[in-house]
Amino acid sequence: MTTLAEVGSILRQARKDRAMTASELALKAGISRNTLGALEAGRGNVELNTLLALLKSLGLELQFVPRVVAGLTRAGTDTKSTSLQDEVSRLMPQPSRRGR
Structure with missing residues (x-):
């Protein structure tokens, strides 16, 4: 996801998947309904x-x-394949090894 509109779309879909109204989610998150509406629409900061x-x-x-x-995952690539898992492991930052 690279844009605020994409983030908003994902949040809206996640809210709907959980059968939550915008008012319920806003209350639970401690934000105003208007703020949530703007975010789901990809507006604001x-x-x-x-x-x-x-x-x-x-x-x-x-x-x-x-x-x-x-x-790769947005393109629908099989994320369960071993080669993709290997590629993900190679690309992800590795934890620092202190004391060595």
Whole structure:
């Protein structure tokens, strides 16, 4: 996802998948219904803490994925294939190894 409109669309679909109204989600996330409506429509400038509150309320998590991997999954590539798993592992940042 690369645009606010895409983020809004994903949030709207996640809300609908959970049979939540916009008012219910806004209340649960501690934001106004108007703010949620603007975000779902791809308008405005959402603060990170607002986005994180919405994700938590929807049971979602923010993850950073290399663009090449995101492109593969958006294109419908079989994400269960071993070769894709190997590529994802190669591209993801590795934890630092302190003390070595």
